[in-house]
Amino acid sequence: MVEVYDxxxxxxxxxxCRWTPNNDMAFxxxxxxxxxxxxxxxxxxxxxxxxxxxIKSTIQFLLDHPTADGLFPGGQPHLYCRAEDGRWKRA
Structure with missing residues (x-):
């Protein structure tokens, strides 16, 4: 957690991050x-x-994204900052 917030x-x-594709979890x-x-x-x-x-939405997400490659193109992290309205927005 120390490295999550700068x-x-x-x-x-x-x-x-990495995870192993597992179509069996569709069960x-x-x-x-x-x-x-x-x-x-x-x-x-x-x-x-x-x-x-x-739980079901998390499983569906993992099935829709069997690897992190599409979520983190080029292995780059996602950065977020607070907007004026208090919500997090992509930096």
Whole structure:
């Protein structure tokens, strides 16, 4: 976490990461909410109501992007700064 925020430049830096493509995880997209909660949560009784939706959207993202190459062209990090309205914008 120390390297994520550059306080001297007030920038958030997201560096490229790697993951192994795994089409088998598509199985979870067809599972009901209770099954996802039971098998993919470490604390199913403490999860927020949107947990299953978040897990499914994360799985879909990984299926849509089997490697980070398209997300981080040339291996370059993404830099973000605060806009005047308080939102983060691409620097």
């Amino acid at each position: 306080s001297s430049r007030e920038l958030v830096k997201i560096v490229p 979870w997209l067809s599972q009901d909410d209770e099954t996802i909660l039971q098998y993919l949560s470490t604390s199913p009784y403490a999860e927020p109501p949107h947990f299953d939706h978040h």
